[in-house]
Amino acid sequence: MNYQVNEKGYYGDFGGAFIPEMLYPNVEELRKNYLNIMQEESFQKEFNQLLKDYVGRPTPLYYAERFSKNYNTKIYLKREDLCHTGAHKVNNTIGQILMAKRLGKSRIIAETGAGQHGVATATVCALMGLECIVYMGEIDIARQAPNVARMKMLGATVIPARSGSKTLKDATNEAIRDWINNPMDTHYIIGSVVGPHPYPDMVARFQSVISEEVKKQLLEKEGREDPDFVVACVGGGSNAAGLYYHYLNNEKVGIIAVEAAGEGVLSGKSAATSALGKEGIIHGSKTLLMQTQDGQITEPYSISAGLDYPGVGPMHANLFKTGRGEFISVTDAEAMAAGLELSKLEGIIPAIETAHALAIFETRRFKEDDVVVVNLSGRGDKDLNTYIEHFNL
Amino acid sequence: MNRIKQKLQEDPQKKLLSIYFTAGYPQPENTVPIIEDLEKSGVDMIEIGLPFSDPLADGPTIQESSQVALKNGMTTQRLFEQLKDIRKAVSIPLLIMGYFNPILQFGVEKFCQKCKETGIDGLIIPDLPVEEYLLQYKEIFRKYDLLPVFLITPQTSEERIRAIDSASEGFIYMVSSASVTGGTGGFGPEQKAYFERVSKMGLNAPLIVGFGIKDAETFEQATANTKGAIIGSAFIKHLTKHGTRNIAGFTRIIR
Numbered sequence: 006m007n008y009q010v011n012e013k014g015y016y017g018d019f020g021g022a023f024i025p026e027m028l029y030p031n032v033e034e035l036r037k038n039y040l041n042i043m044q045e046e047s048f049q050k051e052f053n054q055l056l057k058d059y060v061g062r063p064t065p066l067y068y069a070e071r072f073s074k075n076y077n078t079k080i081y082l083k084r085e086d087l088c089h090t091g092a093h094k095v096n097n098t099i100g101q102i103l104m105a106k107r108l109g110k111s112r113i114i115a116e117t118g119a120g121q122h123g124v125a126t127a128t129v130c131a132l133m134g135l136e137c138i139v140y141m142g143e144i145d146i147a148r149q150a151p152n153v154a155r156m157k158m159l160g161a162t163v164i165p166a167r168s169g170s171k172t173l174k175d176a177t178n179e180a181i182r183d184w185i186n187n188p189m190d191t192h193y194i195i196g197s198v199v200g201p202h203p204y205p206d207m208v209a210r211f212q213s214v215i216s217e218e219v220k221k222q223l224l225e226k227e228g229r230e231d232p233d234f235v236v237a238c239v240g241g242g243s244n245a246a247g248l249y250y251h252y253l254n255n256e257k258v259g260i261i262a263v264e265a266a267g268e269g270v271l272s273g274k275s276a277a278t279s280a281l282g283k284e285g286i287i288h289g290s291k292t293l294l295m296q297t298q299d300g301q302i303t304e305p306y307s308i309s310a311g312l313d314y315p316g317v318g319p320m321h322a323n324l325f326k327t328g329r330g331e332f333i334s335v336t337d338a339e340a341m342a343a344g345l346e347l348s349k350l351e352g353i354i355p356a357i358e359t360a361h362a363l364a365i366f367e368t369r370r371f372k373e374d375d376v377v378v379v380n381l382s383g384r385g386d387k388d389l390n391t392y393i394e395h396f397n398l
Numbered sequence: 399m400n401r402i403k404q405k406l407q408e409d410p411q412k413k414l415l416s417i418y419f420t421a422g423y424p425q426p427e428n429t430v431p432i433i434e435d436l437e438k439s440g441v442d443m444i445e446i447g448l449p450f451s452d453p454l455a456d457g458p459t460i461q462e463s464s465q466v467a468l469k470n471g472m473t474t475q476r477l478f479e480q481l482k483d484i485r486k487a488v489s490i491p492l493l494i495m496g497y498f499n500p501i502l503q504f505g506v507e508k509f510c511q512k513c514k515e516t517g518i519d520g521l522i523i524p525d526l527p528v529e530e531y532l533l534q535y536k537e538i539f540r541k542y543d544l545l546p547v548f549l550i551t552p553q554t555s556e557e558r559i560r561a562i563d564s565a566s567e568g569f570i571y572m573v574s575s576a577s578v579t580g581g582t583g584g585f586g587p588e589q590k591a592y593f594e595r596v597s598k599m600g601l602n603a604p605l606i607v608g609f610g611i612k613d614a615e616t617f618e619q620a621t622a623n624t625k626g627a628i629i630g631s632a633f634i635k636h637l638t639k640h641g642t643r644n645i646a647g648f649t650r651i652i653r
Contacts, residue, residue, distance in 0.1 A: 021530065022527065023498060023525045023526065023527065023530065024525060024527065025454060025455040025524040025525050025549065026524070026527070026548065026549035026550060026551055026554065026573070027455060027549070027551050027553075027573060027576065027578075029527070029551075029553075029554070029558070030551075030553040030554070030555070168458070168461050169451065169452065169461075169465070174452065175452075178452055178453075178454055181454050182454065182455075182457075182578045185454075185455060185576065185577065185578050186576060186577045186578060187576070188551075188553050188576045189553075189576075283503070284502075285499045285502055285503060286497075286498050286499045286502060286525065287452070287499070288454075289454075289525070296499070296503065298503065299473040299474055299475070299500060299503065299504075300450075300474070300499045300500030300501070300502065300503030300504065301450065301451040301468060301500065302451045302452050302499070303451075
């Protein structure tokens with residue numbers, strides 16, 4: 006079976022481009038050009054050079070010996086936390102800024118929840134000297150002040166999204182409205198594998214450098230390219246898409262997606278989209294999303310702002326529906342405990358998003374000789390306040 | 399004959415005034431009185447807005463009215479309950495305008511069937527692109543005699559306008575400028591040139607202009623080369639200020 010996108014922009018039943026006509030010219034321009042541009046030699050060269058010299062790739066694949074011992078299996082960490090700006094997000098923004106330049110766009114817009122994608126976008130805009138406008142929910146601006154300051158230092162304009170629930174989904178709505186209002190000179194850098202086709206595929210391709218490197222690195226360390234399992238946290242799902250990418254159609258490699266259960270899947274305060282969502286349309290994509298019976302999109306909850314999204318990328322919706330992916334949800338408390346444990350055992354403080362992926366080992370058992378690769382998608386600096394509050398540090 | 403088709407053919411000289419409002423706003427039970435008053439005030443066609451939590455193509459005015467309507471307890475089911483006797487009182491064409499997700503959750507066929515039972519004549523679903531419509535939903539719309547209405551914008555290519563024209567059975571919704579709803583800038587030479595350009599394409603479907611029409615001047619400009627115009631945000635603002643009182647006073651200012 007093929008788990009990649011098909012030529013119509015669908016992953017199984019999910020994906021497509023359910024967009025108002027006002028967005029059609031821009032999305033169509035991107036759809037017609039993105040593959041050609043990405044395959045250009047000059048694009049490849051510039052992209053790879055920046056990933057190496059600016060982002061700091063390849064990121065290490067690190068065998069976490071003490072953490073592994075604890076769970077009696079072999080756990081490797083793909084160190085995306087060591088990327089410039091502190092998370093995998095920059096792989097995509099580097100790719101998209103180069104894309105925007107080739108499409109002749111001079112103005113960049115983006116949405117951000119916790120601010121990681123906003124910072125990664127502001128960073129590449131500074132690098133390329135392009136105007137940058139970041140939409141961020143008013144509530145998120147208040148609780149993520151350091152990232153707002155970072156974006157401002159990098160020269161970006163941060164515009165508060167005051168509509169709806171004033172968080173990530175509303176910031177995304179505002180960014181889309183901006184794109185409607187500025188159809189000629191603007192490129193929208195979406196931060197995850199969500200949105201209308203070709204975004205999910207384009208972002209997944211930019212993030213696929215993660216699994217491309219894992220294959221080579223694992224061959225060196227274990228004498229084989231394929232692990233037994235790949236594990237990643239999923240909000241929209243971009244770090245997961247990057248880690249799964251080259252293993253999607255290789256069914257010997259188990260795919261594990263970890264969602265945020267918040268205070269518990271049935272608590273009413275959760276972001277576990279696969280468990281709670283139904284098929285529908287959010288931000289131009291047919292996928293699984295959390296919604297009322299009447300089809301109104303609901304506000305999710307997670308202690309981690311990066312997993313606090315009511316939908317999930319169409320690739321992941323398809324992995325869930327077909328059973329190709331194993332979906333596990335992890336509560337706030339379990340994630341926080343795993344974050345602390347990794348810090349003590351390995352000297353690595355992970356982002357709380359990432360800590361969700363690490364928390365599965367408490368309940369999900371693996372064989373002793375299983376090779377499990379976990380995407381360590383981001384570092385925990387931005388989450389110190391949350392750690393401090395949670396553990397009374 | 400479908401009431402929209404009939405209205406479009408009735409009087410070739412007449413410019414049509416169509417009004418959009420959000421169902422369940424400002425009060426949950428205002429839907430039917432607003433429709434009745436709009437017809438009495440001489441409006442030619444009405445677009446009943448099905449409120450949605452995340453209206454991507456709408457500016458602040460319609461966003462806020464949607465939020466209020468949802469807080470008021472509006473649902474798709476409730477809208478159909480409110481409209482069940484509407485055809486006893488109202489004879490002008492009625493369309494429902496709404497985003498696709500609530501319709502998808504209700505069930506597209508069930509939704510269309512309810513529309514037919516209620517006496518709805520057409521659907522405007524901004525985030526259902528013409529390609530998806532043709533692939534999956536055309537037969538269902540036909541079965542329940544619902545006309546699909548698609549949008550075009552100043553950026554829509556001529557080729558695509560022609561494709562949309564051939565998929566259209568009623569009118570084409572001509573978005574006046576590159577913007578979300580509720581623009582207040584008035585129309586400049588760029589818009590006028592666009593109205594003229596498209597009106598000279600010799601399309602089968604008449605053009606009705608929407609977005610940014612708020613008074614007699616913008617109505618006249620928008621309809622100089624087209625069949626009519628749609629007013630949404632400006633009417634919602636009237637409802638916000640005056641409630642359902644003096645709807646005729648609002649329409650009188652337009653023409």
